[in-house]
Amino acid sequence: AQTVTQSQPEMSVQEAETVTLSCTYDTSESDYYLFWYKQPPSRQMILVIRQEAYKQQNATENRFSVNFQKAAKSFSLKISDSQLGDAAMYFCAYKGHRDDKIIFGKGTRLHILP
Amino acid sequence: EPEVTQTPSHQVTQMGQEVILRCVPISNHLYFYWYRQILGQKVEFLVSFYNNEISEKSEIFDDQFSVERPDGSNFTLKIRSTKLEDSAMYFCASSPSSLYNEQFFGPGTRLTVL
Numbered sequence: 001a002q003t004v005t006q007s008q009p010e011m012s013v014q015e016a017e018t019v020t021l022s023c024t025y026d027t028s029e030s031d032y033y034l035f036w037y038k039q040p041p042s043r044q045m046i047l048v049i050r051q052e053a054y055k056q057q058n059a060t061e062n063r064f065s066v067n068f069q070k071a072a073k074s075f076s077l078k079i080s081d082s083q084l085g086d087a088a089m090y091f092c093a094y095k096g097h098r099d100d101k102i103i104f105g106k107g108t109r110l111h112i113l114p
Numbered sequence: 115e116p117e118v119t120q121t122p123s124h125q126v127t128q129m130g131q132e133v134i135l136r137c138v139p140i141s142n143h144l145y146f147y148w149y150r151q152i153l154g155q156k157v158e159f160l161v162s163f164y165n166n167e168i169s170e171k172s173e174i175f176d177d178q179f180s181v182e183r184p185d186g187s188n189f190t191l192k193i194r195s196t197k198l199e200d201s202a203m204y205f206c207a208s209s210p211s212s213l214y215n216e217q218f219f220g221p222g223t224r225l226t227v228l
Contacts, residue, residue: 101159
């Protein structure tokens, strides 16, 4: 069975600094998708960034980028120039190519220090 | 921007009672999902629904649970006889197609079973 592990329950970063959130996963599939979702307090989860496993190039969305290491089954999220609005719970997630379900990690709560 | 909405935001019920959680997916989406998150635990997949049928369900989704799309806009999750362990946040999600791997999540309904 596939699993997603986020080993950092909470992290803090100074505003304007860079922070990296860690995620590892386990799967025997070769074709899958990885996601980082952001959930601000009392708001819905929104997709931050998506990576297709068949793509070697790391995905980037403005200040958000990933370090996808397929062999190591690692998928970390880097947030550059952290802003107060980045404070949220961040979920790493996995979806097999043929699956409907998304499998989530437990989340990392990110605090931004002014 | 279109969003998935859920009502109510918080539902309190007595053990053994039936509850119906409601969701309005994004209007042109065809795939619908329910997830739940017990406090302090991971977000877990419950069920996916397409073309008025369940397409995938987890082992959590037993005979106490049912889903329905009663009209062209709503998507509901019914729990027939609630148990204490059903207390959780329930998230609805929708997607334009199964090939579009992003799922769009609602804000959740917090269910408290007393």
